[in-house]
Amino acid sequence: MKRVTFPHMGNLWIPARAFFQEMGLEVVVPPKNSKKTLDLGIKYSPEFACLPLKINLGNFIEALERGADTIVMGGGCGPCRFGYYGEVQQAILKELGYDVRMIVLEPDLIQGYRELRDLFGGFPLKRLFNAGKLAWNKILAMDKIHRLVLKRRATERMAGQVDKLYNAFLAKLDQTMSVDGINRLKREYRELIDDTRGKFKRGMEIKIGLVGEIYLIIEPFVNLEIEKKLGQLGATVEKEVYISNWLSHFLHLDNEMETITKAAEPYLRSFVGGHGIDSVGNAVRYARRGFDGVIHIGPFTCMPEIVAQTILPEVSQREGIPFISLFFDEHSGDAGLITRLEAFIDLIGRRKKIVNYK
Amino acid sequence: MSYKIGIPRALMFHYYYPSWEVFFQEMGMEVVLSPETNKRILDEGVKRAVDDLCLPFKVYYGHVLELLDRVNYLFVPRLISLGKGNAVCPKFMGLPDMVRATFKQVPPLIEPVVDLRKGLFPLRRIAHQIGEKLKVNYWRVEKAYWKALKKQREFAEIQQRGFTPAEAMRILKNGSVESQAGRDNGLRVAVLGHSYITNDKYLSMDIVGHLRKMGVKVVTLEMFRPGLLEKAAERQPKKLFWIYNREVMGAAYHLLFESKERVQGIIQVTAFGCGPDSLVNELVSINSKKHQDISFLNINIDEHSGQAGLITRLEAFIDLLERRKMA
Secondary structure (H helix, E strand, O other), X not given: OOEEEOOOOXXXXXXXXXXXXXXXXXXXXXXXXXXXXXHHHHHHOOOOOOHHHXXXXXXXXXXXXXXXXXXXXXXOOOOOOHHHHHHHHHHHHHHOOOOOEEEEEOXXXXXXXXXXHHHHOOOOHHHHHHHHHHHHXXXXXXXXXXXXXXXXXXXXOOOOHHHHHHHHHHHHHHHOOOHHHHHHHHHHHHHHHHOOEOOOOOOOOEEEEEEEOHHHHHOOOOOOOHHHHHHHOOEEEEEOOOHXXXXXXXXXXXXXXXXXXXXXOOOOOOOOOOOHHHHHHHHHHHHHOOOOEEEEEEEOOOHHHHHHHHHHHHHHHHHOOOEEEEEEOOOOOHHHHHHHHHHHHHHHHHHHHHHHHO | OOOEEEEOOOOOHHHHHHHHHHHHHHOOOEEEEOOOOOHHHHHHHHHHOOXXXXXXXXXXXXXXXXXXXXXXXXXXXXXXEOOOOOEOOHHHHOHHHHHXXXXXXXXXXXXXXXXXXXXXXXXXXXXXXXXXXXXXXXXXHHHHHHHHHHHHHHHHHHHHOOOOHHHHHHHHHXXXXXXXXXXXXXXXXXXXXXHHHHOOOOOOOOHHHHHHHOXXXXXXXXXXXXXXXXXXXXXXXXXXXXXXXXXXXXXXXXXXXXXXXXXXXXXXXXXXXXXXXXXXXXXXXXXXXXXXXXXXXXXXXOOOXXXXXXXXXXXXXHHHHHHHHHO
């Protein structure tokens, strides 16, 4: 039997494990992202590759050491580097002497069908539908609760209360294997988290929009838990980049992209790969919705986000919203990040007081 | 009306300039070119760019600055794709917007969207869009377009006879080019990298010129027929979507595995912060290990690179090749 693994990206492992298990495959979830993952990744990756590639590679090596023999990975047709990750990682793993099969899911229906047929040894439609439904519901529940957590951290009565509930929710979600169960769990935790609601830590609401590259936004290990830090500083956070949004966009289930393209149009008139145009478009949308600030994050040397970074100062000026760009690599440290976030939130707080006073 | 059209001497200039020049001149425009890259251009570009931007784009900003108050229009095409299944680096796709966001006062841009995947004769359509914008007579545009195409073909043919793009441009202008080769030492070395780096004397610190002075016969990727490179690039199971990198990778694979005219060494030139190169160079390096008798040198260029260090490395590399050849 095949022993399947996949790269980490936030809590993606919960629905991914459910999906492959339902399809009757053995799943090896790579150990949580850690310093060791990063070190392994850095050691064997090209020096100037972007951070997600390095961490993915670390995940793969750790999972292969635990007996995985098949890797499922995403693909793409550019211009972002992610589309070529699989090809490079495969070459590196081969060079390191691992005997591994890598299945790269391309945005090409026929090829995707072939890959999946190979993986599951056939194409059991009904089973795929059920497994897909279960995974999809997990993703929706996960993202829904996450949205709530981003709001409630700034108003919790006891420090760390919301995160404790969130972690408990995730652990239970991993165990729940029915759609009804997932919905019950979602309702239960929505109420529990809502109950923590107290006063704003800063005496007023500070709303931050988080934009940037998807991996950096979704994976707390690489963004140094920026969302949690912002919550602790008393800011409520909103973001548009979730696994559910990404999937529904990928499968053309929504027209979110049109809204974003339109918002970005005065500043950026072309798709630039990855989430570059999303960063610009969503920053504009947050500004128009009256947010207090935008934080833009991405991995060091990320091409689409460099385009966005170049354009965001103009957005900030013309739309009148403070913004800060933070790029992360393997050398990014907690202390530096906290200082910058504190300064940014303080600045916004003071700006808001002056505006209110007037 | 005759307008002054500004063309920055950077990035796409190195691939297409001769045809652009003909195209605009035939339409009765005056082409204003920024000077060759120098320290001031580099420094001014670096000053205006975000830190993480790669060097060639920083240099592009420097060239734009040179043209700002000297022209009526600035020609900044937005490259999206040069054909089915290929793409360019994201920064090319956002270039006009990046220029506008970086400079507060820019002359109006001529920014055709170059996406050659769609429609019949997409290039001709783009030519007419530009002509309309400049209010030029339809047939005059049509004529300019065909002349430009012919020029581009000539440009490519000269390069394939063994000249770098810079030399080919000089040949098109003056009919000949001075030779700078030193005493021939029988070595053939390939210098592989994006044309906008290897072909910019200041940016690449004239690697090609230095090698020639040492008596080395230099091969660059422009000297191969594109079809040859395309075929060699197919060694990589998944088609590489970045078109300009596919040429670089194709040239490397061609020299490593297919070419009958042997090279003794391959020098890969990369600018700091180049996204596609960071992955492609790794693949080429892995493959180069299969070929023990071609030596590899990786040169990474950033705004702090100095000539002295580079020349030492080149000399050491050539010494090594000479010794290997004698052994």
